[in-house]
Amino acid sequence: MIHEQIGPPEVALFIVVAMLYVTLARGRLIGSSVMIHEAQYPRVFAIVKQVCAQLELPMPLIFVREDNFVPAVALGFGEPYSLVLSSHWIETFQDDELAFTIGRELGHIAAGHTRFLSLLSVNGNENALVSIVFGGWLRNCTYTCDRIGLLACGSLDAAIRAIAISSFHEFGRHVNTTQFVEQGREIASDSVLRWGEWLGSEPYATRRIAAMSDFMQTPAYASAREWFEREASAEPLALASPATNRVTRADCAGWWRRVWSVTIDLIVVSTLLLAFTSHAASHDSTPVTTTTIVTDKSGKQTKKTTSSDETIVFAPFHVTANGITFNFADTPFGRALGRATSFAGNSNFFYTAIYLWLLVGLAGQSFGMMITGLRVVTTEYKTPGLLRSFARYAVGLVLWPLVLVVSPFTRRIMLHDRITGTRLIRAERIMARAASVVTPATTP
Numbered sequence: 001m002i003h004e005q006i007g008p009p010e011v012a013l014f015i016v017v018a019m020l021y022v023t024l025a026r027g028r029l030i031g032s033s034v035m036i037h038e039a040q041y042p043r044v045f046a047i048v049k050q051v052c053a054q055l056e057l058p059m060p061l062i063f064v065r066e067d068n069f070v071p072a073v074a075l076g077f078g079e080p081y082s083l084v085l086s087s088h089w090i091e092t093f094q095d096d097e098l099a100f101t102i103g104r105e106l107g108h109i110a111a112g113h114t115r116f117l118s119l120l121s122v123n124g125n126e127n128a129l130v131s132i133v134f135g136g137w138l139r140n141c142t143y144t145c146d147r148i149g150l151l152a153c154g155s156l157d158a159a160i161r162a163i164a165i166s167s168f169h170e171f172g173r174h175v176n177t178t179q180f181v182e183q184g185r186e187i188a189s190d191s192v193l194r195w196g197e198w199l200g201s202e203p204y205a206t207r208r209i210a211a212m213s214d215f216m217q218t219p220a221y222a223s224a225r226e227w228f229e230r231e232a233s234a235e236p237l238a239l240a241s242p243a244t245n246r247v248t249r250a251d252c253a254g255w256w257r258r259v260w261s262v263t264i265d266l267i268v269v270s271t272l273l274l275a276f277t278s279h280a281a282s283h284d285s286t287p288v289t290t291t292t293i294v295t296d297k298s299g300k301q302t303k304k305t306t307s308s309d310e311t312i313v314f315a316p317f318h319v320t321a322n323g324i325t326f327n328f329a330d331t332p333f334g335r336a337l338g339r340a341t342s343f344a345g346n347s348n349f350f351y352t353a354i355y356l357w358l359l360v361g362l363a364g365q366s367f368g369m370m371i372t373g374l375r376v377v378t379t380e381y382k383t384p385g386l387l388r389s390f391a392r393y394a395v396g397l398v399l400w401p402l403v404l405v406v407s408p409f410t411r412r413i414m415l416h417d418r419i420t421g422t423r424l425i426r427a428e429r430i431m432a433r434a435a436s437v438v439t440p441a442t443t444p
Contacts, residue, residue: 013271016264019371025122026075030082030431033063044102047095048083051103051152052236054228055110059236061431064090071166073121074105074114077257077373080432081109092165096158101166103152107145117141119371121201131201138201143211147221150212151228160209167205181209247379251429252412257372258424262352264368269352349400353393361389373427381430384422392420 038045045062052059060074060081067086071093075082083105093101108114120130120138131138150159157177164172164180184206197204203211215221253261359366360376364383369375376384376392384392395416396403403415410418417423 010271012267016267016367016371019119019264020367022119022122023371023373026118029065029084029122030063030075033065033084036062036064036085043095044085044090044098047099047102048106049236051099051106053233054152055106055148056237057106057110058238060106060109072101072105074108075118076109076428077115077118078426078428080428081114082428082431089165089169092170093162094158096153096155097162097165100149100153100159100162102149104142104145104149106152107148108141110148111141111144113141113145118373128199131199135198135201139197139203142202142208146208146212147215147224150215151224156212156216159212163205163208177209181206181213184210245380247377247381247423247425249412251423251425252417253374253424253426254412255407257374257426261366261368261372261374264371265352265356265366266348268367269355270348273348273351350397353397357386357389357393360384360392361386369424374424375427375430376422376424379421379423381433384420388420388422392416392422395419 034040036045041064044064048062049059058079060076060083063082063084064087065084066088067084068088070086071089072083072085075084083102085102089101090098108117117138120134121127146159149162150156153159153162160177160181161172164175164177166172168175184204197207202208356366360369361384364375364377376389378384378388393416399415406415413423
């Protein structure tokens with residue numbers, strides 16, 4: 001980042017690539033897991049269902065996978081979220097300990113943390129750089145969700161045991177929790193040990209326990225306990241059923257995710273354009289001079305100098321002393337492309353439309369859509385294809401002022417969506433649709 005040839009565009013592209021990696025790894029995390037429902041591991045399903053009902057949350061999609069480092073993590077940008085539990089830990093927890101662990105992850109969902117955590121980490125195990133940059137916010141999130149976990153399990157003792165098991169696995173059963181809490185006082189007296197916490201995404205376990213103990217002495221805890229123990233419904237909030245053959249308005253993406261997606265795509269296209277134009281400029285700005293000796297009939301020798309900036313044009317081929325180059329701008333299609341770019345008014349927006357057309361037509365998603373969890377489909381959940389994708393972005397490129405003007409009144413389905421019969425939907429709705437079809441078939 002401090003190298004003279006690395007500027008803001010390169011840093012922005014690096015961040016986009018990092019987020020793309022996290023997105024792909026997140027998909028791999030869920031794709032390699034077992035989905036849990038009432039007939040598949042009912043013990044876990046019952047605990048999640050009870051805590052969701054108490055928090056008045058819709059049920060997340062529940063998965064179990066092997067993970068030796070992270071007992072549980074909540075993922076996703078919108079409902080339904082995903083809750084991924086580790087098979088390495090799940091049998092080690094007793095029910096009240098599991099309720100604390102699940103409750104704090106559902107707390108991330110309830111507090112809105114998951115939308116940002118899903119961009120920072122693959123599975124909840126943040127790396128050192130993420131911990132240093134976002135550590136303060138991540139640690140505060142942990143304190144908040146520990147309180148929700150405490151309410152979910154109903155016991156400080158169960159919460160302490162759950163933290164000990166999460167920190168030391170089976171050995172946590174042999175830890176004297178009273179002495180373990182006292183150990184925190186020694187850490188608090190040493191400034192170096194206190195500063196070491198800044199390198200992690202979670203507070204020290206002893207600090208978490210002390211924070212929960214302090215919280216239990218406050219009126220806020222008594223009020224929250226009373227609310228949590230109210231006579232609540234036995235069923236979590238219901239989601240709008242996605243098990244339909246047509247895309248509904250509830251499936252479509254809202255404004256903020258659209259804006260984030262387009263912003264990421266603009267960063268990618270702008271950085272690539274800048275890289276290509278900079279390379280071309282540096283290549284053309286360094287002419288190469290060659291000298292040859294010519295001998296006439298009388299035997300007299302003279303020097304002839306040729307510079308590479310002397311170009312002979314046989315459109316679209318340019319002949320210089322460096323060789324023959326192909327200039328795409330001199331082809332009929334290149335000239336038409338240049339006129340279209342000029343018409344669009346901004347080459348970044350034009351090339352972004354081309355980029356979106358190709359990626360959405362071939363894969364249904366651009367890089368920005370992959371990172372923000374969006375997908376373009378037809379109204380029947382099918383891939384749009386190149387022709388319909390071209391129509392979508394051609395309309396968007398030409399009518400973008402009108403699209404912006406009427407967007408506040410369209411409610412998730414934009415003008416170019418309606419005209420071309422396409423929809424920009426939240427990718428989690430596709431997963432929920434699949435789950436709603438599979439789960440009843442496996443339930444006796």
